[in-house]
Amino acid sequence: MNGPLPPMSREQSVPVPPAPPGPANTVLGLSRAEATRRLAEHGRNEIQREETRSPWVVLLGQFRSPMIALLLGAGGVSALLGEHADAIAIGAIVVLNALIGFLQEFKAEQALLALRSMTAPRARVMRDGYAVQLPSAEVVPGDVLLLEAGDVVAADAHLLEAHALATNEAALTGESAPVDKAARPVAEGTPLAQRTDTVFLGTAVTRGTGLAEVRATGMRTELGKIAHLLASTQDTKTxxxxxxxxxxxxxxxxxxxxxxxxxxxxxxxxxxxxxxxxxxxxxxxxxxxxxxxxxxxxxxAMGVRRMAARHALVRRLQAVETLGSATVVCTDKTGTLTTGTMEVREVWGDNSHAILFAAAACCDASLGPDGKEGTGDPTELALLRAALTRGIRREELERDRPRVAVRPFDSETKRMSILRADGALYVKGALEVLLPRCRNATVSASRAASELANRGLRVLAIARGEGPEEENLELLGLVGMADPPRPEAVTAVAAARAAGVRTVMITGDSAETAQAIGRELGILLPGEDAAERIHARVTAEDKLRIVRRWKERGEVVAMTGDGVNDAPALREAHIGIAMGRTGTEVTREAADLVLTDDNFATIVTAIREGRAxxxxxxxxxxxxxxxxxxxxxxxxxxxxxxxxxxxxxxxxxxxxxxxxxxxxxxxxxxPARAELLNRPPRRPDEPxxxxxxxxxxxxxxxxxxxxxxxxxxxxxxxxxxxxxxxxxxxxxxxxxxxxxxxxxxxxxxxxxxxxxxxxxxxxxxxxxxxxxxxxxxxxxxxxxxxxxxxxxxxxxxxxxxxxxxxxxxxxxxxxxxxxxxxxxxxx
Missing domain, CATH: 1.20.1110.10 (Calcium-transporting ATPase, transmembrane domain)
Incomplete structure (x- = not known):
């Protein structure tokens, strides 16, 4: 494929544009007749709702409480004896209590509906050798998807071709950075976050193009498995x-x-x-x-109002008090404990100005007018922000030294280069790829890269050369990047520890990155077991298992999250906390509490309010x-x-x-007493x-x-x-x-x-x-x-x-x- 295909309506179909030699020439896709047969066999490509309880069943369930039974008995006998004032007063209390409980439970049923909004409304596939656009619900196993930046993937599919392809899988895996994809098969049993040969339903293509053969649709996809998990979890009594x-x-x-x-x-x-x-x-x-x-x-209700003023929206009344009982807070890393944006944390080399200048000269991303927001790859935005602190602006580079040629980043080559009008070639990529091409490669660079990686930083090598060939380069230095901790999160973690609440970090990032951030935040102190406090490379099933294990130990568990893969664990925990800014609609619907500022410090404030x-x-x-x-x-x-x-x-x-x-x-x-956070939480078994x-x-x-x-x-x-x-x-x-x-x-x-x-x-x-x-x-x-x-x-x-x-x-x-x-x- 030579580039993205133009969007077409379902009625339109055109021959596939000429493609370079390779697999794409042989990919004609399914015939329309075969696609119709498979649709009948496998069903529509939709996230189905599991069988739900009737609203009447939910309503009648509100009358199972012993208190309600006692009140109903007293009210019924009062009515038989002619004590109508007594009976009316008791009946009003029972009806009000049942109505509140019914509304709370019925709202929880909306979580599965929100999963449908994650799927792509339309998809582009190959049919009879032509590219056609059709509703994503009609995609079937065996279809060939055509992917480009901005698309939402319509099904789980195995890549046939990938050209600088990357997808954002944060909602599914918790991985904070876009995942580079390649048509190179990975081993069976590879963790979800590392399946670089597969694209998944509901994820977004951030760059590049590709072809992928559909392997699973509907409830057989990874998103569908999460829907099954979400339906199988039970709302826990507070x-x-x-x-x-x-x-x-x-x-x-x-x-x-x-x-x-x-x-x-x-x-x-x-x-x-x-x-x-x-x-x-x-x-x-x-x-x-x-x-x-x-x-x-x-x-x-008063607690709800006070917490709303502190950036916490309560969807279930009992959640206010439950936080006060929490003994364990299982929290996502990205965006909650950290800022949610990549940042250059360290520059290694003799001339940091030259390193950042070369890094900015090898970027396609663009910063916004405020120098913070922008469009493009998060890694490149982090480099441009760091360069801006040294007075280096990409727009000035493009004006003074316009680009002549570009070799985009590719998961195969693991590097990117831009040749400028002054003859200088700027290259960035993995150190192990650039070292053989550099004339000044040193052992110290490898040691420095290893040290930065052990501290949980993502390492990028920066080099410069002359002419179009990526040979005989000069290694300028290394850049270490990470999603930095929120400053207030460090204080909040310490406050939670003082209050006797364990903070457990659950993330899709690597173990090295997670542990480094955990130490920086104070979640993991010297001598503590990392396996107890830090969980890395986790799936939706892992998160659910972690929450259940803590509950089995008698702990009162709060769980935070922002991705679809967090929703089952949020429902399973005693209290689920969703991120309001970055969280998905699925997560917000499954949660009891929504943080409008995505800030861990708000959770600690809510714990104090709950105790009061x-x-x-x-x-x-x-x-x-x-x-x-x-x-x-x-x-x-x-x-x-x-x-x-x-x-x-x-x-x-x-x-x-x-x-x-x-x-x-x-x-x-x-009013709450000031010393509430200076004592341990109540024992879960304390009456x-x-x-x-x-x-x-x-x-x-x-x-x-x-x-x-x-x-x-x-x-x-x-x-x-x-x-x-x-x-x-x-x-x-x-x-x-x-x-x-x-x-x-x-x-x-x-x-x-x-x-x-x-x-x-x-x-x-x-x-x-x-x-x-x-x-x-x-x-x-x-x-x-x-x-x-x-x-x-x-x-x-x-x-x-x-x-x-x-x-x-x-x-x-x-x-x-x-x-x-x-x-x-x-x-």
């Missing part, structure tokens, strides 16, 4: 989801046990089954923190469960001693949904509520229950049960509202935390106290809630008693601090 599920199961067991106990005692004492059923509903409502789903959602969210959710959960346990103990104790129910179901829902949940929404918005938390829940809940029960008994329910309930109801409400201030920290006192650092909490508590007081001023509200009339001094008494639990909590913090101080002084 640590937050698992821990909340454990808490919910504990609540469910405790709730059922107490309900059965109360029902059995009541029936044994001769109470009617309807009375005991009403008591059981009250206990179930008391045990369930109805506001918890909303609280968790709000906490995560977890801390806020845990302390809020403790706050809510103290109230629920207090209500449960209150109802259980009253049943055991034969008293009327201190609270009716609607009053319990008011406490749980309004009086509890509003302060809880403010608690989850507490959300440990022994200390459950002990606090039981003790404080029991204290509230005994206090309210005492008020209820003092108010004489046998004489006026509505008035006794009203006093117990208000005492419990005020107690739980005021306790929110102590819930902000388990170690710092109320005034040390600062009452005005969370003004929303202060406002909500004041508002809720006024709202509770106002219930007694409205006759309709008193009738709806079954409240007896209370005099102002009785409401004042309820408010004063509400200060008892918060005061006990603050005093216990102070006593614990005083008991620890002598030990610290002794140390």
């Amino acid at each position: 640590p937050l989801e698992e821990r909340l599920e454990q808490v919910t199961k504990t609540l469910l067991v405790a709730c059922l046990a107490i309900v059965v106990l109360v029902a059995a005692l009541g029936l044994w004492r001769g109470h009617g089954w309807m009375t005991m059923l009403l008591s059981s509903i009250s206990l179930a409502v008391a045990a369930v923190p109805e506001g918890l789903p909303a609280v968790v959602t709000i906490a995560l 969210i977890y801390e806020n959710i845990r302390k809020t959960l403790v706050y809510l469960l103290v109230g629920n346990v207090g209500e449960l103990m209150l109802m259980l104790a009253a049943s055991l001693v034969g008293l009327p129910l201190p609270l009716v179901p609607l009053q319990l829902l008011w406490i749980n949904l309004v009086t509890d949940s509003l302060p809880a929404l403010a608690l989850v918005m507490d 959300m509520l440990g022994a200390a938390q459950w002990r606090a829940i039981l003790l404080v809940g029991t204290l509230e229950a005994l206090m309210v029960l005492g008020v209820f008994i003092w108010a004489d329910p046998a004489h006026d049960v509505d008035r006794a309930r009203a006093l117990a109801f208000s005492t419990l409400v005020f107690s739980e509202l005021l306790r929110a201030f102590a819930a902000r920290s388990t170690t710092r006192l109320f005034w040390e935390v600062g009452p005005f650092t969370n003004r929303l909490l202060l406002g909500i508590v004041l508002f809720s106290v006024g709202l509770q007081w106002g219930l007694y001023e409205l006759p309709a509200a008193r009738e709806l809630f079954g409240l007896g009339a209370l005099r102002p001094w009785e409401l004042g008494l309820a408010l004063a008693l509400g200060f008892v639990p918060v005061t006990v909590l603050e005093l216990s913090k102070l006593m614990r601090r005083l008991s620890l101080r002598p030990r610290a002084e002794a140390c």
Whole structure:
């Protein structure tokens, strides 16, 4: 082939232009009849969607949670007994939670659809000796593809001819530089990134021309295999989801046990089954923190907003907290830890100015007006940028010394040369190719090249000669290039290490390059096992295997990536992180988090935010469960001693949904503490509520229950049960509202935390106290809630008693601090 063929429509066909002697003269392609037969045999050249779940199946799956089952049970029984307000409130919570979960899962199904956008819409092939253009879906095995710069390869194909051909396979292999292709066969089993005799579906031709015979189409291609992997991976439950599920199961067991106990005692004492059923509903409502789903959602949504301001877009709410649990971050190198552009890192030789001048004189690429962006080969752009720092401009070279002849780079010759009008010949290429042609070849040049290569640099030799022949050259020197680390990534890796998070680099580059960059970034320190921290020349299957191995070891894994080959591993990891600038649409669709600045430092910032969210959710959960346990103990104790129910179901829902949940929404918005990144991550097997938390829940809940029960008994329910309930109801409400201030920290006192650092909490508590007081001023509200009339001094008494639990909590913090101080002084 003498050059690229002009584009043609499907209806057009022209004879192939005359070609030089060689294989191309014998390549006539398939006949149309044979192509039709093979299309029927092998199917269309498309990335097929695997069988997906019906939207109804996804929706129904949202109701499998134990918390949802508990809520549905309580709501259903409430509806049967005519407690319609209870049933509506519970139903609204269940529907909202299911809708959020459905939308999250349904979005994940779009990842496979994005793979289709990677394939070439049209392809040029040989049919009956003519070059024709047709939809890429009609390409079949045996077709001969015609390739030129700018094309997207339509199928996996074996090269028949290659003329200075190179393809960009970064999305498929992770290799940062274009891959030179040649029609020379490679050995069976050669890694994907080193198959220089093959072009792959979805990759782009960056330079040169070629002919290739199609070997695989559709789902049989390398891209199709990744589609299979992507479909076979499962969305992993986040640590937050698992821990909340454990808490919910504990609540469910405790709730059922107490309900059965109360029902059995009541029936044994001769109470009617309807009375005991009403008591059981009250206990179930008391045990369930109805506001918890909303609280968790709000906490995560606030984290989403804060992270968006820090260049991280969250596609799945739970991903915010999951990053805070991460113990391992598997990260791509190119563009995330590095800048994503080649850069001259070192020049070896006696005259660096002359070396860079010759390098710039042997380039076809062009820099943009800003001296940074440009068009052409990344290696040549790096050389031109380095030359520009010495005042050498290619446009001036072309003006003052126009080119006379050019021998383009070829994977066979491994060199390029340009002859200028002044008679000077400038050559660049592999050192082993240029050394035999240089008159001043030295052993020191070979040693220097070896040293540069061992440091992970790509080495290019620069030479100069006279006349058109590439002989008797003068070796000017060597240029070492690499994709340099981002300056902020070094700091971020150190911060991740200090936070107890391992950084594991996964890349398609060579082991030498990967390890050199790993040492420079601080990922690989002296004495550490490189095989544990650095993985080079990996495929999509390798990445998936690496993520699964870390998960099997009990680690919480975050995975970053930008290429199609990263998508299965992103889906498999606890949290997948895609690059927003350089990432493919497939990767972004498969990810939970998208970095708009492609910066590893943003991940470390997100880890801190995730830890803060977890801390806020845990302390809020403790706050809510103290109230629920207090209500449960209150109802259980009253049943055991034969008293009327201190609270009716609607009053319990008011406490749980309004009086509890509003302060809880403010608690989850507490600002993050500065020291969160100075401690190791939580153990993956650590429960959300440990022994200390459950002990606090039981003790404080029991204290509230005994206090309210005492008020209820003092108010004489046998004489006026509505008035006794009203006093117990208000005492419990005020107690739980005021306790929110102590819930902000388990170690710092109320005034040390600062009452005005969370003004929303202060406002909500004041508002809720006024709202509770106002219930007694409205006759309709008193009738709806079954409240007896209370005099102002009785409401004042309820408010004063509400200060008892918060005061006990603050005093216990102070006593614990005083008991620890002598030990610290002794140390």
